[in-house]
Amino acid sequence: MNLYEITQSLDFIKSKINVEPEIGIVLGSGLNHMAEEIKEPIYIDYKEIPHFVTSTAPGHKGRFVVGTLEGRAVICMQGRFHYYEGHTMKDVTYPVRIMKMLGIKNLLLTNASGGVNRSFNVGDLMLIDDHINFLGTNPLIGKNIEEFGPRFCDMTYAYTPELKEIAFEASKETGVELKRGTYLATTGPSFETPAEIRMYRALGADAVGMSTVPEVIVASHAKLNVLAISLITNMAAGILNQPLSEEEVMKIGNLKGKDLQKLVRCIIKRIP
Numbered sequence: 174m175n176l177y178e179i180t181q182s183l184d185f186i187k188s189k190i191n192v193e194p195e196i197g198i199v200l201g202s203g204l205n206h207m208a209e210e211i212k213e214p215i216y217i218d219y220k221e222i223p224h225f226v227t228s229t230a231p232g233h234k235g236r237f238v239v240g241t242l243e244g245r246a247v248i249c250m251q252g253r254f255h256y257y258e259g260h261t262m263k264d265v266t267y268p269v270r271i272m273k274m275l276g277i278k279n280l281l282l283t284n285a286s287g288g289v290n291r292s293f294n295v296g297d298l299m300l301i302d303d304h305i306n307f308l309g310t311n312p313l314i315g316k317n318i319e320e321f322g323p324r325f326c327d328m329t330y331a332y333t334p335e336l337k338e339i340a341f342e343a344s345k346e347t348g349v350e351l352k353r354g355t356y357l358a359t360t361g362p363s364f365e366t367p368a369e370i371r372m373y374r375a376l377g378a379d380a381v382g383m384s385t386v387p388e389v390i391v392a393s394h395a396k397l398n399v400l401a402i403s404l405i406t407n408m409a410a411g412i413l414n415q416p417l418s419e420e421e422v423m424k425i426g427n428l429k430g431k432d433l434q435k436l437v438r439c440i441i442k443r444i445p
């Protein structure tokens with residue numbers, strides 16, 4: 174990835190759209206439906222965009238949807254890239270850089286995750302207060318692109334305090350309950366063992382998943398405001414006396430996606 178490639182991707186996308194998006198939205202597994210609420214949508218398949226890889230994860234459509242939501246110009250990733258698909262960290266986070274270059278100021282991310290905190294229940298929404306990067310790598314490794322941000326990127330306020338406040342106000346307004354906690358990212362694609370989950374809990378994790386952290390690091394580097402919400406699609410391994418399944422993750426995503434949609438719409442309305 175270099176500035177020349179970024180320009181080629183940008184030129185292609187700009188040739189297809191006629192609004193400057195101000196908010197970027199990343200939709201996680203089973204949470205794709207929100208994109209269907211976007212007004213006057215323009216669809217851009219990732220596979221058409223120069224220098225984009227394609228998404229292969231289940232429940233991920235693999236396209237940008239550009240249009241308006243609550244009267245705000247948005248660009249939505251209907252499907253994201255994951256490290257476990259075999260993509261490099263640079264490829265996983267490339268769309269975040271592209272959305273930044275298209276003009277977004279705020280990035281809202283959603284994901285499906287396993288509940289590590291025993292007080293959580295399947296179907297809960299958790300605002301990500303902070304994260305633990307357990308991926309064993311970092312998307313900013315390699316030559317720094319100074320145009321985006323500094324070599325050493327501060328992560329103290331990676332999850333923007335003002336957006337967290339807005340999210341809790343929106344939770345009150347909509348009546349959609351919002352828990353809060355720390356998200357721990359693993360590479361996957363295998364789910365965790367019960368022993369790993371006990372370790373993650375001891376380390377301070379409330380939820381575990383296979384995404385979001387790379388995008389948040391790159392968004393922080395690029396000085397974007399970030400808000401992230403996890404849908405607890407299952408309790409993590411070993412908490413309940415039952416195995417985990419991909420179907421369960423999708424089922425809860427489809428079932429509870431509506432609540433998350435309502436909340437995100439209200440948040441978007443409230444972003445200054």
Ligand code: HPA
Pocket residue numbers: 285286287288364365381382383406407408409410417422
């Ligand atoms: N672990 C990791 N990723 C996940 C899980 C989980 O239990 N549920 C949904 N994504």
